Amino acid sequence: MKNPLDTLTGTAACGLLLTIALYVIARMALGG
Amino acid sequence: MDYVPALSRWLHLMAGIMWVGLLYYFNCVQAQALKDAQADGSAAGISKHVAPRALFWFRWAAVLTWITGAALLGKNFVAAFTLQPAHLPIGIGAWLGTAMLVNVWALIWPNQKKALGLVPATDEEKGRARRIAFVVSRANLVLSFPLLFFMAAGAHAALFFGR
Numbered sequence: 001m002k003n004p005l006d007t008l009t010g011t012a013a014c015g016l017l018l019t020i021a022l023y024v025i026a027r028m029a030l031g032g
Numbered sequence: 033m034d035y036v037p038a039l040s041r042w043l044h045l046m047a048g049i050m051w052v053g054l055l056y057y058f059n060c061v062q063a064q065a066l067k068d069a070q071a072d073g074s075a076a077g078i079s080k081h082v083a084p085r086a087l088f089w090f091r092w093a094a095v096l097t098w099i100t101g102a103a104l105l106g107k108n109f110v111a112a113f114t115l116q117p118a119h120l121p122i123g124i125g126a127w128l129g130t131a132m133l134v135n136v137w138a139l140i141w142p143n144q145k146k147a148l149g150l151v152p153a154t155d156e157e158k159g160r161a162r163r164i165a166f167v168v169s170r171a172n173l174v175l176s177f178p179l180l181f182f183m184a185a186g187a188h189a190a191l192f193f194g195r
Binding site: 003005006008011012014015016018019022023026027029030 | 060170173193
């Protein structure tokens, strides 16, 4: 499998997914 | 005016823009430019004259960003890093920024020194160092997405978290 970090598009997708995941976790932690 | 938090916030933004701006320059401009320059034999201009200067400002802007960020947290430093609910968004941002700073000094800079020939290295070591520096720089680009999100959220909790 190709490393997504080898392309800017793949890197941006990883950044976006990580942001969403952390935001959901933070909201749950804050009881929202 | 409370001078320490005000100055810290101002300097934190300036240093952070330089740090993340250069990170985006490395990833969006220089990486591809170096590939193209290697193909036509003109890479030395970038690797000898541009990259070392960019890396100087990059790694020291990272340090200044972290120090001014810590000053900005002030008495909330421990509460942020222990992810207390009242400081959770900025705490996540602080941890992301800290991980990125460690990546810069422990992985990107030592490997770039080898890749750019600033320290002695065999061709094999240079190739390996170039790959490590590239992947870690890309990892920092990934981390910059939530970093900037949570830095903004830390200052505007009502907007991002409705509280």
